[in-house]
Amino acid sequence: MPIVKEIEENKDYYLYSWKTKQGIWTFKEAGYHYVVAANYKGDMGDPVKFELSDIKGDNGEKLYYIKFTNPPEAKTPYVTRDSNGWVYLAKREDATPWFVFIQGTGLAFFLYYSREPGGYFRWLDRSDVRWLTTDGVQNDRTLFEIHSVE
Secondary structure: OOEOOOOOOOOOEEEEEOOOOOEEEEEEEOOEEEEEEOOOOOOOEOOEEEEEEEEEOOOOOEEEEEEEOOOOOOOOOEEEEOOOOEEEEEOHHHOOOEEEEEOOOOEEEEEEOOOOOOOEOEEEEEOOEEEEEOOOOOOOOOOEEEEEOO
16 A cells, blocks of 8 residues: 555545554544554554545645544544544534645644644553544654555
8 A cells, every 4th residue: 555645535545653553443432432543553444535624724725624434423434623632533514624744755744723732643542542632742743654545
């Protein structure tokens, strides 16, 4: 599966953590489906699609909604965050628009659209689960490879 350097809307991709060598999938806790690391290294996780948001960044940058292609519940496939930084699945109207920055190396990082400091995807290890969070730690980010499913 090749690493992509440009996103095509509505195409299936894996988000694969460059450092931990794990993809993403979901974990149900307290009635929500949170986004977490796959159980073991080498697991590509579950595929996602990128949908262009009608919202633009302050300088006209493209923002995307991230949608799981086979979510645990069909009505809540979109990646969003709460005010504490936890990343979970929700309906499109509640989804967070994300900046997707793909560097020249092909490694990407994700930032939710806000004027608050921090907000990058990063891992938080707690209770034997590696949670994806955006808990406001400035410049602490997890780099991902974006692989085409094809």
